[in-house]
Amino acid sequence: MKSSTGIRYWISTTNHKDIGSLYLWFSLLMFFAAGAMALVIRMELSSPGRVLVDPNFYNQMVTLHGLVMIFGAIMPALAGFANWQIPLMIGAPDMAFPRMNNFSFWLLPVGFTLMLGTLFVDGGAPNFGWTMYAPLSTTYGPPSTDYMILAIHVLGVSSILASMNIIATIINLRAPGMSYMRMPIFVWSWFITSFLLLAIMPILAGTVTMLLTDRHFGTSFFSAAGGGDPLMFQHLFWFFGHPEVYVLIMPAFGIISEVIPTFSRKPLFGARLMIYAIAAIAVLSFIVWVHHMFVTGVSVWVKIFFMFTTLLVAVPTAIKIFNWTATMYRGAITFEAPMLFSVGFLFLFTFGGLSGLMLGIVPADYQYQDTYFVVGHFHYAIVTGVYYAILAGVYYWLPKWTGRMYSQTLAAWHFWVSTIAANLTFLPMHFLGLAGMPRRIPDYAIHFADFNAVVSVGGFLFGFAQLIFVYLVVQNVWGKKGYGSVSDQVWECAKGLEWLLPSPVPHHSHDEPPLVTKASYEWD
Amino acid sequence: MSHQPATPPSYLPILASVSMLIFAIGSVGWVQGKGYGLVTLILGVCALILVCAQWFYRVVIDGQTFLANNAVFDRSLRIGVMWFIFTELMFFVGLFGVLFYIRVWALPVLSGQVGSKLMTHVLLWPDFISNWPLLQTPDQSLSQIEAIEPMGIPLLNTLILLLSGLTITISHFMVLKSQLKKSALWLAITIFLGGSFLGLQLYEYVHAVSGGLKLGSGIYGSIFYLMTGFHGLHVFIGTLVLMVMWCRMFLGHFSAKEHFGFEAAIWYWHFVDVVWLMLFVFVYWI
Numbered sequence: 106m107k108s109s110t111g112i113r114y115w116i117s118t119t120n121h122k123d124i125g126s127l128y129l130w131f132s133l134l135m136f137f138a139a140g141a142m143a144l145v146i147r148m149e150l151s152s153p154g155r156v157l158v159d160p161n162f163y164n165q166m167v168t169l170h171g172l173v174m175i176f177g178a179i180m181p182a183l184a185g186f187a188n189w190q191i192p193l194m195i196g197a198p199d200m201a202f203p204r205m206n207n208f209s210f211w212l213l214p215v216g217f218t219l220m221l222g223t224l225f226v227d228g229g230a231p232n233f234g235w236t237m238y239a240p241l242s243t244t245y246g247p248p249s250t251d252y253m254i255l256a257i258h259v260l261g262v263s264s265i266l267a268s269m270n271i272i273a274t275i276i277n278l279r280a281p282g283m284s285y286m287r288m289p290i291f292v293w294s295w296f297i298t299s300f301l302l303l304a305i306m307p308i309l310a311g312t313v314t315m316l317l318t319d320r321h322f323g324t325s326f327f328s329a330a331g332g333g334d335p336l337m338f339q340h341l342f343w344f345f346g347h348p349e350v351y352v353l354i355m356p357a358f359g360i361i362s363e364v365i366p367t368f369s370r371k372p373l374f375g376a377r378l379m380i381y382a383i384a385a386i387a388v389l390s391f392i393v394w395v396h397h398m399f400v401t402g403v404s405v406w407v408k409i410f411f412m413f414t415t416l417l418v419a420v421p422t423a424i425k426i427f428n429w430t431a432t433m434y435r436g437a438i439t440f441e442a443p444m445l446f447s448v449g450f451l452f453l454f455t456f457g458g459l460s461g462l463m464l465g466i467v468p469a470d471y472q473y474q475d476t477y478f479v480v481g482h483f484h485y486a487i488v489t490g491v492y493y494a495i496l497a498g499v500y501y502w503l504p505k506w507t508g509r510m511y512s513q514t515l516a517a518w519h520f521w522v523s524t525i526a527a528n529l530t531f532l533p534m535h536f537l538g539l540a541g542m543p544r545r546i547p548d549y550a551i552h553f554a555d556f557n558a559v560v561s562v563g564g565f566l567f568g569f570a571q572l573i574f575v576y577l578v579v580q581n582v583w584g585k586k587g588y589g590s591v592s593d594q595v596w597e598c599a600k601g602l603e604w605l606l607p608s609p610v611p612h613h614s615h616d617e618p619p620l621v622t623k624a625s626y627e628w629d
Numbered sequence: 630m631s632h633q634p635a636t637p638p639s640y641l642p643i644l645a646s647v648s649m650l651i652f653a654i655g656s657v658g659w660v661q662g663k664g665y666g667l668v669t670l671i672l673g674v675c676a677l678i679l680v681c682a683q684w685f686y687r688v689v690i691d692g693q694t695f696l697a698n699n700a701v702f703d704r705s706l707r708i709g710v711m712w713f714i715f716t717e718l719m720f721f722v723g724l725f726g727v728l729f730y731i732r733v734w735a736l737p738v739l740s741g742q743v744g745s746k747l748m749t750h751v752l753l754w755p756d757f758i759s760n761w762p763l764l765q766t767p768d769q770s771l772s773q774i775e776a777i778e779p780m781g782i783p784l785l786n787t788l789i790l791l792l793s794g795l796t797i798t799i800s801h802f803m804v805l806k807s808q809l810k811k812s813a814l815w816l817a818i819t820i821f822l823g824g825s826f827l828g829l830q831l832y833e834y835v836h837a838v839s840g841g842l843k844l845g846s847g848i849y850g851s852i853f854y855l856m857t858g859f860h861g862l863h864v865f866i867g868t869l870v871l872m873v874m875w876c877r878m879f880l881g882h883f884s885a886k887e888h889f890g891f892e893a894a895i896w897y898w899h900f901v902d903v904v905w906l907m908l909f910v911f912v913y914w915i
Contacts, residue, residue, distance in 0.1 A: 114638075116640065116642075116643040117638035117639055117640050117642075117643065118638055119635070119636045119637065119638055119639060120635075198633075198635065199635060199636070201633075201705040201708075201709070202705065202709060203635070203636040204636055204639045204641065204642060204684075204687075205642070207639065207642040207643075208641075208642035208645055208646065211642050211643050211645075211646040212646050212649065214646070215646045215647070215649050215650045215653070218650060219650070219653055219654075248661060251656075251657040251660055251661060252653075252657050255653035255656060255657055256653070258653070259649055259653060262649075265713075265716050268712075268716075269708075269709050269712050269713055269716075270709075272708060272709075272712055273705045273708040273709045273712075274705075276704075276708050277701060277704045277705045277708055278701070278705070303712055303715055303716040303719065304715075304716075304719050305719075306716065306719075307716050307717065307719040307720035307722075307723060308719060308720070308722070308723040308726075310720060311720050311723035311724055311727075312723065314855075315727070315855070317660065318844070318851070318855065320660070321660040321661075322660075322844050322845065323843070323844055323845025324844055324845065324850070324851035324854075324855065325766065325845075325847050325848045325851050326727065326848070326851055326852075329735075329739060329749055329767060330766065330767055330768040330770070331766045331767070331768070331770075331845075331847040331848055331851070332731070332735070332736060332739065332763050332766050332767060332847045332848030332849070333731065333735065333848045333851070334730070334731065334734075334735035334739075336735075337727065337730050337731070337735060340726075340730065341723065341726070341727070344723075344726070402747075404744060613635065
């Protein structure tokens with residue numbers, strides 16, 4: 106085997122474990138880049154008036170924070186899990202297209218060179234929010250908008266290729282006996298997510314292409330003067346954008362569905378229903394997009410339709426929450442780090458989901474639209490939802506990957522400090538929003554000052570708490586004195602093919618496919 | 630063999646990624662009218678083409694060496710190509726969504742025919758009348774332009790593409806009967822038909838531009854050129870792929886049992902065909 110240290114090794118590797126690690130490290134890097142932007146935002150908002158940056162730069166931070174967190178931190182982290190875990194969990198030796206897999210990853214640094222490079226272009230980075238609404242991004246967009254458009258194209262290609270790879274792997278490379286209904290829930294969640302990505306990424310590509318032609322070739326797609334419609338941009342964007350947020354949450358559901366049974370020492374309650382629920386959420390995600398546009402003047406019947414479909418999403422989601430809770434019911438629960446983050450997820454993601462229901466109600470949304478209530482809502486769903494699930498996943502599978510344990514004490518500190526800080530940060534945002542503080546504005550009225558100070562303190566605390574995580578991971582992967590090696594099983598009650606392999610997982614695994622006789626969620 | 634053997638490390642992906650970066654920087658430079666733009670763009674496109682050619686060559690070689698007769702890999706390729714075409718189809722679904730939204734909703738609203746009268750209609754453009762094809766924009770900025778006559782070149786192009794769907798099916802049928810020479814002949818006819826389509830499309834563009842219809846001629850010009858342009862690009866790529874398949878046929882790469890490369894090209898060609906039928910009906914005709 107070649108040495109796994111040189112740059113030549115890493116740029117040419119076709120091994121799913123190497124590529125999974127690349128995805129995860131890249132995601133960590135982008136997480137801190139976008140996190141630093143969030144801290145600039147929080148610094149500016151820590152007290153009324155101008156604190157740190159000028160309003161235009163503030164807008165650039167808001168835009169890039171959103172784009173980089175979604176496309177650079179969360180999606181690559183989940184793709185990293187897909188790369189590491191899907192072949193291990195279905196008994197495949199590697200992904201179906203290993204070379205294309207490498208390409209999917211190495212497009213990401215290209216995309217983010219373009220995306221972050223916008224900060225150094227004359228006129229500054231894009232400053233219209235990650236939603237890129239026309240005409241802010243067409244008539245009034247800075248020159249760097251073009252780099253952002255090309256970056257989105259590159260990232261879209263990456264996502265599409267990765268999704269094709271995952272679909273082909275799951276359909277074709279399952280071990281003998283691994284029928285669809287025996288697949289682990291995490292694999293199912295990525296399977297469905299991949300189809301969603303294949304359906305929505307081309308829509309985004311077409312939409313930003315129209316932005317580009319509107320900007321430079323005189324077309325009128327988003328200009329009413331030429332017969333187009335700026336509102337159409339919002340329809341197109343959210344037709345992509347709403348499934349996109351489910352792309353983020355569904356693999357997170359998958360991770361939680363793996364972790365909770367292990368530490369409850371009970372099989373997953375209603376496993377099949379979990380699969381159906383993910384599928385239902387995926388289908389519904391295509392018919393809810395107008396709930397982002399309730400105040401744009403769409404007709405009242407359209408609003409009512411989309412209000413009902415939006416509230417319908419609560420049904421499959423509630424099934425999932427109920428099943429996780431039922432899995433824990435009368436289980437012999439222990440609170441190792443993955444379980445801490447999963448239980449945190451259960452409480453806090455549910456909280457974010459419930460505020461989503463409030464936002465889905467048309468007359469109420471008139472009040473909440475574009476306030477900090479929305480910011481609070483989706484940060485509960487994404488930070489204490491998706492990000493917590495990612496942390497749970499890392500703490501769950503990292504010992505399997507490296508063969509070493511990490512400090513449970515420090516990980517518990519990571520959890521508790523993060524959870525206190527996250528609530529300190531995102532809970533007051535709801536009150537600010539209900540009191541009328543608009544989002545995306547660098548200044549605010551004096552009576553919002555106290556809560557904003559709390560939010561900023563929470564934000565910085567949350568940011569620095571993540572350094573514990575970095576320390577734990579670095580220490581686990583490279584550290585000399587570890588916290589002991591782990592058994593093949595790692596966790597007492599972990600089920601599934603990956604736990605039958607040695608720890609650390611050898612560079613090539615499942616060369617001889619194992620014979621599967623029952624699903625990992627069917628216990629003896 | 631129930632699994633495919635490991636793929637050796639490759640530098641093609643990183644080369645493709647770097648080409649993509651050059652291409653992206655070049656495109657931005659070009660649309661912004663920078664001096665380095667066009668040169669960089671051409672450099673990026675050339676680099677991409679070279680890497681793609683090398684990559685497809687590698688896939689062909691792999692298919693004849695360590696992945697030869699590997700049923701698992703064959704199935705992976707089929708799944709991959711199928712879902713790639715699906716994602717391409719979704720790109721056009723997005724564009725058709727734009728077309729229908731504009732025709733059914735945006736223009737009637739702008740002209741005050743549908744829904745409550747918007748301020749844009751009442752205050753800005755009370756004289757605007759919604760039509761399709763839209764030959765005069767709400768701000769009345771267009772001088773005389775001509776709509777494209779659907780029953781001329783577009784109809785001919787429809788017949789050409791339908792015919793090419795037939796000829797490529799005959800070509801496929803001949804491969805299945807191991808009559809490779811006849812297959813190559815029918816494939817050559819298909820390539821000729823594809824080339825004719827592109828030539829006629831180009832002629833139509835020249836004709837349309839001289840009739841005053843440009844990319845900047847309001848929403849009609851925008852939609853017309855973007856949709857038919859992207860479709861034409863796909864026909865162009867499809868024709869190139871068919872040409873490669875024609876060469877591979879002479880290199881003896883295909884047999885009645887093993888010719889997935891050709892089959893994938895046929896699937897792609899049918900996809901291009903179906904999209905055109907939709908274009909013909911909804912962009913040109915109705």
